[in-house]
Amino acid sequence: MAYTDSQRRQHIREAQTYLHGLSHSDETLPPLIPDGVYGPNTTSAVLAFQKGHQLRPTGEINNATWFALVDAYQDVFGMPQRANPMFPLGTVRYTLGDNGDPIFFIQGALQALRTYFPAVLPVSSTGQFDEATDRAVRQFQAQTALPISGDVTPDTWAVLLSALDALRSAAAAARTGTIAP
DSSP: OOOOHHHHHHHHHHHHHHHHHHTTTOTTSOOOOOOSOOOHHHHHHHHHHHHHTTOOOOSSOOHHHHHHHHHHHHHHHSSOOSSOTTSOTTOOOBOTTOBSHHHHHHHHHHHHGGGTOTTSOOOOOOSBOOHHHHHHHHHHHHHTTOOOOSOBOHHHHHHHHHHHHHHHHHHHHHHHTOOOO
């Protein structure tokens, strides 16, 4: 079976998630949004990780870098989890027609993240998963290489949280005068 583009983006997002997590305990790693795209921010984070772990600094993830990254993540956080523990227990997805506090959170997150994802159309904070929210979720999923469904699944929820955390880190870096991508 051939390695699909979707699988490639998933593996990139996994590495980015590890780098993002490690950036909270290692100030040499720049904040990074796990988006499944291996761009300049990812290359910068990989280079910083490689330099900090006595690996040949190439900016690319080879086997040595991958195993060091997984080991470093496990040393700090334990085993990586597939589902985000903050996703409400017993919930499979949020979708068109749903309402309540989680939808307010989703809408607020989408609004806050428009700085990084300007292609995501603005939504109103109504607490109702309406057509506009569905479109914005689809645009966010497309921008972050998630499967485009319009539903907020645990994977989409995790990327929303990671992106918000990176936004918070970048804002804190800007306030303190440190450099953030």
